[in-house]
Amino acid sequence: MLNELLPKRSIAVLTSGGDSQGMNAALRAVVRTGLSRGVEVYAIHDGYRGMVAGGEAIRKMRWDSVGGILHQGGTIIGTARCDEFRTHEGRLKAAQNLVLHGIDSLVVIGGDGSLTGADLFRREWPGLLQELADAGRISSEQAGAHPHLLLTGLVGSIDNDMFGTDMTIGADTALTRIVEAVDAITSTAASHQRAFVVEVMGRHCGYLALMGAIATGANWVLIPENPPEVDEWEAEMCRVMEAGRETGRRHNLILVAEGATDRRGNPIKSEYVRQVLEERLGLDARVTILGHVQRGGAPTAFDRYHSTMLGAAAVDNLLAADSETQPALIGLRQHDVVSSPLMENVARTHQVAELIAAQQYEKAMEMRGGSFASSYHIYQALVSSRPRPPQSGQPHLNILIFHAGGLAPGMNTAVRAAVRLGLDQGQTMFAAHNGFQGLIDGDIQEMDWMGVHGWVRRGGAELGTSRKAPTKGDLQPIARQLENHRIDAVLMIGGWTGYLGIYELSRWREVFPAFNIPMVCLPNSINNDLPGTELSIGSDTALNNIMVDVDKIKQSAVASSRVFVVEVMGRDCGYLALMSGLATGAERVYLPEEGITLADLQVDVNDLVRDFGKGKRLGLMIRNEHADRIYTTDFLCALFEKEGANLFDVRKAVLGHVQQGGNPSPFDRVQATRLVSASLQYLLSQKEKDPAACVAIGLRRGMPVFTDLDELPDLLEKNAQRPKEQWWLRLRPLARLMSLSDLPQPDQGG
Secondary structure (H helix, E strand, C coil): CCCCCCCCCCCEEEECCCCCCHHHHHHHHHHHHHHHHEEEEEEECCCCHHHHCCHHHHEEHHHHHHHCCCCCCCCCCCCCCHHHHHHHHHHHHHHHHHHHEEEEEEEEEECCHHHHHHHHHHHHHHHHHHHHHHCCCCCCHHHHCCCEEEEEEEEEECCCCCCCCCCEEEEHHHHHHHHHHHHHHHHHHHCCCCCCEEECCCCCCCCHHHHHHHHHHCCEEEECCCCCCCCCCCHHHHHHHHHHCCCCCCCCEEECCCCCCCCCCECCCCCHHHHHHHHCCCEEEEEEEEEHHHCCCCHHHCCCCCCHHHHHHHHHHHHCCCCCCCCEEEEEECEEEEEEEEEHHHHHHHHHHHHHHHCCHHHHHHHHHHHHHHHHHHHHHHHCCCCCCCCCCCCCCCEEEEECCCCCCCHHHHHHHHHHHHHHCCEEEECCCCCCHHHHHCCEEEECCCHCCCHHCCCCCCCCCCCCCCCCCHHHHHHHHHHCCCCEEEEEEEHHHHHHHHHHHCCCCCCHHCCCEEEEEHHHHHHCCCCCCCCCCHHHHHHHHHHHHHHHHHEEEEEEEEEEEECCCCCCCHHHHHHHHHHHHHHHCEEECCCCCCCHHHHHHHHHHHHHHHHCCCCEEEEEECCCCCCCCCHHHHHHHHCCCCEEEEEEEEHHHHHHHCCCHHHHHHHHHHHHHHHHHHHHHHCCCCCCEEEEEEEEEEEEEEHHHHHHHHEEECCCCCCCCCCHHHHHHHHHHHHHHCCCCCCCCC
């Protein structure tokens, strides 16, 4: 037995059930937050199997035990099935092993089954300890020192199927894997005029299939919560596929969730879908089952930073708990960490599966939440091969779309959604090329349904964009073009220049009546520097671009004891710098919101010299391009090189326009589509209103919201290109804590 004079409070963390990307980020956060709070932290290897086995499976963690794991998929402490833990004797062994290590607080990272097992263990704990003490397997003092087991749960599941959190750990990465695979499949499908049936995970939850269908432009999707409405769904599916071929579409793509059924509850298998396509349409159809590739690979930036947030919050939740505290599930409501009753969330999760089994599909869809249901309805409009015929009494608008500001991923996705959703609602859609300049020059065209085919996944901006803002002399030509094309409403999809330009047009309405039409600005900028929204379309893709490149840079640096100073975009907004630092484990992040001082640099130099003197091999510093006018990236490199002497060399990496490139991420595709849908509904609602609204749409707490652009000057930082309100700055202390090379030692002076 261990010494009965046990140390101060100890907590343990385990991963259980199916692995998911981001588990290592959560583990790292639990360990480092716990150590920083003065408690001992243990990792239980191989989940409940390790808890039952004890011994070397329960290991005390140091700060550096979780170094270098942020980018790794899976879980470094392992996960495994354990039938023995389901037995009373197995749980007795587990309780004994925890008590002998002084552990009476658990962070469990897993799915609903793992969390349910943990709660049963928690409820049995007092009786288990009494039984162990009576048998002499632990002392009465040991039992008395740990009368209660405290429990906090994090949901590690790629299916995104758990209540209590908007996103489960691993779901964003799994969706990214699906979208990457389907994008690749689409290329070969179009080359050979084939149909592909792609099966994705989702036993009781269609999140991956539905969002994957929206993000890839799939022609049909089958999900457990909402089977096809008609009994002869096969005929309806074939009708949609055939109509698409008649419009010139060269490929057909069907996404099938593994738990998909028909309206009678009969399973729909991907192989059966393939047979239907071949036999009824004569298509060359193939099946791809993505399987466990969806669980694999490095986690996305979101899964890294959101898992870090959850892991840190789980520790603080445990340390604030007492014997009366019910176990909590730590989840995310957009960008806020929230705590809710663990077993209540498990019960609601099971309820959805029960509703699906009972064929109560409408209730199942309701329980998935409003955004899930609205996304499904948006998808239904996009899946058509042509717009629906106009309905009697339907309002009609001539709607103009254009970009303005810097290039950002998601621009093509947003235009495609606007054109197709607008046409489907009976509107006439126009597009101006090259931003305000195209509007001035009259470079405007009417858009049709197939003119945006394939744009959902395409990076860049097919309509073009520019940073030209309209001047006073440009107002009359712009007004003339709006009048010539009888434009009734405007949707600007872009960044800072677009917002300022639309604001300027609204100020001249009394002089130019053509500007007195409803106008909406949709945030599409990698910098995430726009008011009225927590995230702008394109920023997620840019963040992942940075993360991928920095991961490669870190591999290079480790090989030769090197410090890298990486410069990222963002202008006056440090979002990309801070969040990429949190996602890559950078030692230091330099932000324009904070600036750089000589005192900061002295501390950074001293830390680098000290740590490399102890054997450190990698230093990573991330600097926003506008962090400081004097202390440039070149200056930092020269300073670190000089002071580092022979301990390390220094290189700079200016990532540049690679941050604006590439295909948009699934998040940017899905959110662009949702925001466009809400924008069109808003424009239609504003018809005939005087004065016409001029607003910016954004995401707040996951929902589309509108901000009056009359308020624009009050929403912006003075003399800076960023909004006053920036939610992500709340993560600055967490980023600092996670980036430490070790715990700071207490002052030993007198």
